[in-house]
Amino acid sequence: MCGLQQPLGRRLLLLTVLLAQHCADATTSIQPHIVTIILDDWGWANWGYHDRLVNNQQLQKEVQTPVMDALAQHGIVLDRLYVHNVCSPSRSAFVTGRNPRHVNLINRPSDMYDPSLPLDGIWGVPAQMTGIAEKLKSAGYATQHVGKWHLGYASHHQMPSARGYDRFFGYLGGGNDHWTYKINKLSKGSCGRPSLDLWHNGAPATDKVPHHTCGVASQDGCWYEDALFEQQVTGAINDHADLNTTQPLFLTWAPHAVHVPLQPIAAQEAKFDFIDFPSRRKYAAVVNDMDRRIGRVVSTLKRRGLWDTTLLVVMSDNGGPSLVDGGANNYPLRGEKGFNSEGGVRSNAFMAGGFVPEAQRGSVANGLMGIEDFYATFCGVGGVVTLRDAKAAAAGLPPVDSLNMWPYLSGAVEMSPRDLVVVSDGHQPQAVIDRLGYKLIVGETSSKGTTTSTLPNASYVSPSFCFQRHDKHPPYAGACLFNVFADPSESTNIADAHPDVIQRLTKSLEEAQRDTLRRRYGPEPTAHQALTSPACRVSKRKWGGFEGPWIEFS
Incomplete structure (x- = not known):
């Protein structure tokens, strides 16, 4: 039965996918380590793999990603992965296994709150939805998240520890300064002054507060934030290997790069001083910097004996911003971050690692895939018993949309199970893409x-x-x-x-x-209201000037 050829009819196709999934589940004897790297605002043309496909010499000179190029060439390129056009909705879809329209369509500050509204009246992923880390933890995984969160943190029920992560090190909002860890202009300060945003497990990372002279113009003796994140990722791998256990690891690494503000290490930027335009030069520097960091983490996985049983996923949460200060390029795709043209919603993505079947290494998966599909795919290879989200169902929330792509990606079937991708703006679906393109x-x-x-x-x-x-x-x-x-x-x-x-x-x-989930939130406080908001008071009183959950403490 497991050797059936792909049928032509739609119903027979579905039957074949189900049979192939049964076969895969029956024959997979190990749970892979799953390491997911979600780069922030990585442009389509800012990956050397794509530049070589279009033979663009200018981009080949500017874009230096040899590690990710090699990993993709020995892995599976996910050529039709679609995401939302901005950060939080994409990450919400990844964590919950739902198309963004069924969980969260907007980026907002966490201090929007109205207790009279349903679903707690707060922005972010509803606390009643079960996250991917919770699912994998139920199957025996150790779980850790490093880097950007941006899924809501007004309530402690929205924090990583409540979403199934054993450990967390990162920032809670949409962005902060790479050198001072203060929230930047894209993440409104709620207290009339810059707040710090860096957490370690259940408390602010007070031991990482830099001295007052640290900044992009003063880097000596200071910790670059993505260096801190790499250190945490490497530590997580080493700690897990030291346990000498068969327990699988689920590790999500969400670097700050390549999101603004573009603040590369000075020596790294100097490597690209042949690029005259400042933001494009800085962007090239941070992309290359992340490529090197990914290479070192992969080397650690290999050195510690985990690589052969690892499924590595690398992707972008949305297209690159090509505005003057954004620095990215999505050539030859139209458009950029924030819009539903291809440059905003078609993501760079690939899988690698020893868990990728040998016969599939070096392949390109051209079938449709949504970022929400990683949820079912990881559950499938990780041995999770059911995708059903009973907690969300009890709250009247939409069910999981995710489809298990592993039968397709592993070569058990020839076609992606996804027929349609739904792409939304900040309010409702605006575009659909079918399997014919x-x-x-x-x-x-x-x-x-x-x-x-x-x-x-x-x-x-x-x-x-x-x-x-x-x-x-x-x-x-x-x-x-x-x-x-x-x-x-x-x-x-x-x-x-x-x-x-x-x-x-x-x-x-x-x-x-x-069938879009119509959510309502409290209003965004005005600048004057923010000075006396509960979020501000709790930040000062309980968290020492750090951003943090506040509803239960106000």
């Missing part, structure tokens, strides 16, 4: 129509609308249809030539819009 977009989407190998540059200041305004409501007059398999730059709107496709995908989009 057709992508329907309604409403407005933005970013420059022209993509070059030298973005950003001085003439590229801000995004502009690349499509005419069109109706967000049926029948979507003026909607855009592309075949992104044949036209990754989304340069030719083929809607007029394919009314049947428009009609078919419109139904899928409307279904996705109807």
